[in-house]
Amino acid sequence: MLDNLRPALIITRREIRDQFRDWRIIIPIIVLTLVFPAIMNFTARQATEFVGRFGADIIGDRLIPFLLMVVGFFPISISLVIALESFVGEKERRSIEPLLSSPLTDWHLYIGKLLAVIFPPLAASYLGIGVYLFGVFRQIGWSPEPVLIVQILLLTFVQALVMVAGAVVISTQATSVRAANLLASFIIIPMAFLIQGESMVMFWAEYDALWPVVFGLAVLAAVLVRTGVSHFNREEMLGRELDSLNLKGTWRTFIEAFTAGARSVPGWYRQAAFPALKRLRTPVLLTGLVMAAAVWIGVGLAAQFPLPTGFLDVSNLEIETFSQLGNVSLLNAAGVPVIWLHNLRVVALALLLGVFSFSVAGLLVVMLPLVLLGYFAASFAGAGISPFLFATAFVVPHGIVELPALMLAGAAILYIGARIVAPSQGKSIGEVFVLGLAEWSQVIVGFVAPMLLGAAALEVFVTPWVVVRLLG
Amino acid sequence: MIQTKDLTKKFDHFLAVDRVNLEVNAGEVLALLGPNGAGKTTTVRMLTSVLTPTAGSATVAGHDVVAEAPRVRAAVGVLTENHGLYNRMPAAEYLDFFGQIYGIDPHERRKRIDTLLGHFGLERDRDRKIGEYSKGMRQKLSLARALLHRPPVLLLDEPTSAMDPESARLVRDAITELRTGERAIIICTHNLAEAEQLSDRIAIIRRGAVIANGSPSELKDRFLGPPEFEARMIGPPDGTRYVLPEGVSITATGENWIRFSSLLGERSNPATLHSLLDQGVQVAGLKEVTRSLEEVYLMVMRAANGKENGSAG
16 A cells, blocks of 8 residues: 555655745745634633623633634635645646656546645644644633544544545646636635534534534545546646637537437437436436435434424315415316426426535435425324325325436436546546436436426326325 | 557547557657647657547557556656746756656666766756756756656657757757667657757658658658759859760759759769769869758648648639
8 A cells, every 4th residue: 555655655745845845835824823823812812701701601612612613724725725736737837747757647646646735734724723722721721622622623634635625626627727716616615605504513512513514524525536536637637728618519519419319209219318217227226215215314304393283184185175276286287387397497406406516415306305205204194194095195196107207317416426426538527527417318308307297297187186085 | 669550639529640650669760740739749648648549559668558558658758848847846856756756766866867967967056946947957957857767768849949049959969869779769849950950750740640751861852852963163164065874864054063863862973973074074072952851841731731722622
């Protein structure tokens, strides 16, 4: 392992040495390591004394751990800048070419640079945390629980890793530092939201909530590192000279992939849609598991947040009730397109969210109806109505078509994420995404949309009758 | 040492290199000559296993550029068009860094660095930051880096581009010294004089395809006809119609000179000279008329353009 890492460490040493020759990196690191924690110490003492005068000691108590997190985060924020400079800057200056012509593997280059980019800011961050802790202990005698220190150290590390790994993914798409800096907003904005969320946790003092954050970030970092390794290759580094947006070319690539050369609808199903469906076997299985988990979560939520007694009284249900529902016209043909378009919007939303989250948020959208299903099934059970009867009445008539369609839509989104993360020799992330989108479209147009249309018709005309017959 | 077979590279829908066939043996220098964007750099990048060919194959120092990429890269020394130097790094440290990457042991590394810096006249500047180096010094340092691991194959991309004449001369001299029996060299350039001076063979590349390939004299013979010789005489010609040996024809005459050519080239010169002397002509000197590679290059390019326009029309 160490032998395999040795060439990467040669790169790491050189880059770190180079960083320490650049005053633009040294000065902020020194300031954030020594000066900033001292300011935070001063702030903590002043704030504690101030709020103490009004008996609001709790604010001071919560502020000190919060500042601990802030002291840890600020130095690692530099890692994003260093990463963009290291990966894209070297590409832009072409100083990377001799390295690419050397026997180093892509992996050596990636890991060597990753370590070089993470190490100085992380060391500065940990040193800053040390300085801050020493200061607050000396000044007001505060020391955190050891577990909180571990949480903050881990949180700082995974945050740095997410930023740097994200910067590498961005670097593969940019040929200039300027373009990379603009794209970096895809990292900065989510990180800003994350820090706000973490701040709430720190003021809330529910430090156990930091564990899922650490875990989630670790998973995200792993996905980003995997994507970075897949797309950080020589071909990408030197194959593209310009950050040009070729809409015509992109459209042509999409259409070529979508039609797969077919000239008729049956031919398209044979050449494009069915092969796309076949590729979704594993994602369908995974989506099925996720959907099952969603039902289980819904059941759990029903116990936690029970509905008021009598809320689920269905004894007086009549068929007219369904025709009087506000927005959706059940038992009326006009309701079919409404439900169908609504479901298609959900599928589109899942795609949109999935694109920016390696499919994760997209799957959450797919999970949501299943959470509700589990919740109501459990709630009906609580109200003395068999959950199976509920499912047979409310879900099965149209769900028998709608749920498989939803499962396919979720699987198609998952597949796009998997394609982006997996290595794709000679193709940029953009190209991989366009091809993934074409495959997603094949599944949606070929199967999901027609199935949802059928499900909408069943929901409008069949489900209300079944509900009344079984429960009314 | 270097062999390519129908080597092709496509970027999306752009054909950068189109079925290039090359062979460079040990001890040979091949110049890839062509305008900017002709595909020279892309070819070199495929030969260093930096870019993967879209089609065709290539072997460098006996290794396949796709299947044995790390071995190819270890066997190749590359001088890239952009120097690729780290400005904040001292020169000796820079070479040491690459020495480590190529796995040269520390003692040997120091020895080679001293030798190379001395060879290129950079010994006194070894601890200066590269950012302070002149263009010529940078190019020499890049060349030293390319040679550090003693590669059997050297790929030099625009070795003297944008250099002042003195630095360019220094680099050219250095390249000349690198010619050994065990080493194959490819030089990418659009400097015709440099190509002629440094190379044994020239491949003219245009829009990714090799459109002419041969030694400088072969190319001249092929495109400009047999070599011409000029005999200078003492005193003006007396209007006599000179009789030259069979196969030798007069191509031009001047006040005190005649030019002639023969399919046999310079081998016909003794007989021609003899004939002129026999006719009482006092020959003061005999020299080959310079035929520039530039003429060949322009002719080849014009022919290719004409062919393309013709087929397009």
